[in-house]
Amino acid sequence: MTAQATGPVAPVVLPSPSSEPTTLTRASAIIAGRVIRQFVRNRMMLIVTVAFPLLQLFMLLAAFGVLVRDTQDVDYVRRLAPLIVLTTAFSSILTTAIALWSDIRSGVFDRLRAMPLDMRAYVFGRIGGDFVRIMGVAVLVTLVAHTVGFRFSRGPLAVLGFFGIVALFGMMCSALAVAVALVAQHPGIIVRYVQMPTLVLTLMSSGYVPLEAFPHWIRPAVSVNPVSLAADALAGLSHRGALTAPVLGTAAWTLGVTAVCTAVATRRFAMLVKRG
Structure with a gap:
């Protein structure tokens, strides 16, 4: 599925300059609000x-819940729901990148x-608006998953940690979206270099099935997949499972990807600002 910007571009309404210039925080909040409104209005x-x-x-x-329960004695929703929550953040890369490209x-x-x-x-507002959107959608999907059996069983601190991992993953996705949008020459490049890699990383993760279900030769790649690490961290925080390695792995991926994307985006953004 490809996402394209539809409808008129939402205007940016900034306060008129007075004796004091618009503060960075206030302007960022206004642009973040625009990002959220744009999302809500875009079907x-x-x-x-x-x-x-x-x-x-x-x-x-519906397709695999009973099969997984009968063969592995595991409630499939406990494994699947965390991956679906991550999918909402991962899928935002494409829509955010195209929206940012359209703005430029x-x-x-x-x-x-x-x-x-x-x-x-503009950058802070875009990232802030995307962060609020990602977290809001994550909460909504978690609540919907609760209706089909997903539960938190490790206490309030684990719940906060759960959404903390979602926030880290969302930060990485936002950084990727900004960098791709600033570098891409047309939307087709965004779709080509975002949609396929994110789909492959999602399918080749331990979110759908345990790591042991993959062939031996591909397990090392699956185990270090950022989607696998984040999904395992969420599964561990919501129910049971390893925590240290998945949480540290997710943090490492977030810091590394965000640092690289920030460097690329900063250079490109400076060129756009100076453009005559």
Whole structure:
């Protein structure tokens, strides 16, 4: 499934300059609000990041729930639900990158550049709005999964840790989306270099099936897959399982990917700001 920006681009309404320039925090909050409104009004974004993952949850539970329970004596929703929560963050890379690319090419970015505004507010607002969206969708999907048997059984601190891992994973996804949008020359490149890798990483993860179900030769790659590590961390925090290695692995992937993407995006963003 590909996501394309639909409908008119939502305007950015910033306060008129007065005796004091618009503060970075206030401008970032305004742009973050625009990002959230844009998401709520865009049916394609809602389908890709909310409806499609929930459809996956119900279809896979219906198809494999009884089989997994009978063969492995495991409630499949405990393994599947964490992966679906991550899928909502992973799928946001494509929609966010295309929305950001459209902003840059539609004139919104040039309009902001002409204002007495710290342009860092655009980046902070975009990332902040995406973070709120990712966490909101994660909470919604978790609540829906609760209706089909998903439960937290390790206490309130584990619940906070669960959503902390989602936040780390979402931070990595947001950094990837910004970097891809700033580098790509047209939306087709975004779709080509985002959709297939994210699909492969999701399918080749231990979120759908345990690591032991994969052939021996591919297990090393599956075990270090960022989706596998994050899914295992969420499964461990919600029910049972290893925690140290998955949590540290997720943190390492987040820091590494975010650092690389930040370096790329900073350089590209500086070029755009200076462009005449």
